[in-house]
Amino acid sequence: MSIRRKLIAGNWKMNGLKAGSAELASALVANWTSGAPPACDVLVCPPFPLIVPVAAALAGSGIAVGAQDCHARPAGAHTGDVAAPLLADLGCAAVIVGHSERRADHGETDATVKAKAEAALAAGMIAIVCVGETLEQREAGRTLEVNTSQLRGSLPAGATPANTVIAYEPVWAIGTGRVATPAQAQEVHAVLRAELASLLGVESAAATRILYGGSMKPDNAAELLSLPDVDGGLIGGASLKAADFWAIVTAC
Numbered sequence: 521m522s523i524r525r526k527l528i529a530g531n532w533k534m535n536g537l538k539a540g541s542a543e544l545a546s547a548l549v550a551n552w553t554s555g556a557p558p559a560c561d562v563l564v565c566p567p568f569p570l571i572v573p574v575a576a577a578l579a580g581s582g583i584a585v586g587a588q589d590c591h592a593r594p595a596g597a598h599t600g601d602v603a604a605p606l607l608a609d610l611g612c613a614a615v616i617v618g619h620s621e622r623r624a625d626h627g628e629t630d631a632t633v634k635a636k637a638e639a640a641l642a643a644g645m646i647a648i649v650c651v652g653e654t655l656e657q658r659e660a661g662r663t664l665e666v667n668t669s670q671l672r673g674s675l676p677a678g679a680t681p682a683n684t685v686i687a688y689e690p691v692w693a694i695g696t697g698r699v700a701t702p703a704q705a706q707e708v709h710a711v712l713r714a715e716l717a718s719l720l721g722v723e724s725a726a727a728t729r730i731l732y733g734g735s736m737k738p739d740n741a742a743e744l745l746s747l748p749d750v751d752g753g754l755i756g757g758a759s760l761k762a763a764d765f766w767a768i769v770t771a772c
Contacts, residue, residue: 524729526560526745526772527685527752529648530759531588531616531733534567541570545577547762551769552581560752560772564759565616568602575611586614586648589622592635594642604636604643614646616754618674620691623650630673637676641683648685648754649674650733651712655692667708668715675719681727686712687754693734695756702743705732709749738767745771 536544545564552558565586566574575585591601607615617640618633637647651670653663667688676684688708690700700708709730716725732744733754744750752772758764 523727524681524751527729527731528558528560528562528755528765528769528772529586529614529616529687529731529752530564530755530765531619532564532566532570532759533588533621533756535760536566536570538570538573541566542573542577544760544762545574545583548583548766549578549581551762551766552583557582558769558772560769562769563614565614571607571610571612584613585611586616586645587612588616588619590615590617590636590639590643592632592639594639604639604645608643608645612645614648614685615640616648616650616687618650618670620650620652620689620694624691630670633674634676637674637684638678641676641678646683646685647676647679648687648731649676650687650689650754652689652691652694652733658690658692663708664711667712671712671715672719675716679720681724681729685729685731686716687731687733688712689733689754695735697735699735699737699740699744700732702747705734705744706747706749709747713749736768738764738771741768741771 563584563586565588587607590604594605617636622628640647651667653666657666729751731752731754732750736753737758
């Protein structure tokens with residue numbers, strides 16, 4: 521039996537307005553309170569301006585709020601960026617760093633991701649560190665090489681199972697409707713855990729959660745979540761519909 525409590529994290533990306541996001545959060549709370557508490561941790565990560573209203577709607581529930589990114593510095597002249605201490609002050613429990621869309625759209629390197637993850641830890645939040653290969657890299661047979669290299673370069677100093685979560689997101693399966701087969705997902709998750717063992721030790725690696733982040737949906741969640749090294753999901757599109765997101769939560 522796994523010693524790792526599963527985590528279902530919703531990444532709302534650049535979606536939502538104030539009223540609709542509060543309604544979505546309230547619908548999730550209604551699901552939480554309508555029956556027995558789910559057998560997993562639940563987190564939602566709205567866009568920066570929606571963190572406060574979403575946190576207010578989630579207040580008193582067991583659902584945590586997080587952010588989709590942070591700056592590596594705690595304060596300073598960084599127009600348009602958001603510091604980790606501010607996110608923590610707003611009630612964020614976690615921060616996603618190194619998402620493939622950040623790496624692609626903003627040219628974020630492993631070193632940048634590592635610095636942001638360390639900023640999240642310094643602010644008392646959990647860092648959700650993303651890694652993943654493109655379709656071109658997979659077809660070139662470089663899947664395991666790319667993922668282990670990104671993990672080594674992005675893992676923050678001071679990482680522990682309590683403050684760091686890894687998310688494997690095959691870039692070719694994000695928003696495309698394509699999903700890694702259970703065998704493909706398990707292969708990468710197992711290799712990532714083995715790499716964690718070399719970096720953190722066997723005991724810490726065994727306790728660190730590794731999420732799957734490539735188009736997990738209600739109809740495939742149970743199968744993916746049953747894999748021995750899949751400890752939850754980083755959910756994109758399906759997290760924008762309360763019924764779909766909660767179906768994934770209950771699949772735990």
